[in-house]
Amino acid sequence: MNKEQFVALGLSDELAEKAATASADELKGFVPKARFDEVNEAKKQAEKGNADRDKQLEELKKSTGDSAALQEQITKLQDENKAATEKYDADLKELRLNTAIKLALAGDAHDPDIVAGLLDKSKIELDDSGAVKGGLDDLLKPLRESKGFLFAEKQEEPGNKFKGASPKDGTDKKAGGPPDFTLMSDEEYYRYKESQDSKK
Known part of the structure; x- marks a missing residue:
């Protein structure tokens, strides 16, 4: 089997490459x-x-x-x-x-x-x-x-085969919605909290 066939079976690129190399080595002595x-x-x-x-x-x-x-x-x-x-x-x-x-x-x-x-x-x-x-x-x-x-x-x-949404960059795209705090640095979080406290 070649690398593409191993990838199609669900192996990662690295494992598929190793498996394809091992398969080619094993088949060297065989006649088609x-x-x-x-x-x-x-x-x-x-x-x-x-x-x-x-x-x-x-x-x-x-x-x-x-x-x-x-x-x-x-x-x-x-x-x-x-x-x-x-x-x-x-x-x-x-x-x-x-x-x-x-x-x-x-x-x-x-x-x-x-x-x-x-x-x-x-x-x-x-x-x-x-x-x-x-x-x-x-x-x-x-x-x-x-x-x-x-x-x-x-x-x-x-x-190229996986398509979908790109991950969030830590900023809130929707007006009025809370940002994703898990993507913020400590400094960004404290600045956000201060801005929210000053609005109250």
Whole structure:
């Protein structure tokens, strides 16, 4: 959790800052779920690709007698492997893009999956580290205006969120009413008493 979330729970600024720092330190060794899902999905696809290749090799061993059939089988397998590699690369690119978008939207969108599904991903670029490089803010602006309920409200600074009357300064604003003696110094109190006694 970040400082604003702790403040929203009712902690003071100082405690919220300490809690946010402790939370960040605790989470340093953890991998974000979206990143874990990306790596896990890539592993599953790689394992499936290896199993398919093993199966193809077994079929290839069976047709070793006929040279023409063997050549045809090899060509077919090469085409299938090329198509599988292209599909794997496209799926992996899509997975990386979705993960980067979800990480960029974390804490900003109520449901990053829904918001990511509404974006034109062809306009979003990733940098070398796999993070969103550009294009996301331009796509989010109209979405915030038309579907603002999908996004978390920006937290106001704690100093600005309390509004009300300002405290009394020790002088009586109402004509004829007694002043607040608790806010007066001893000298002010004695002067007031003397002025009241002289009116009698």
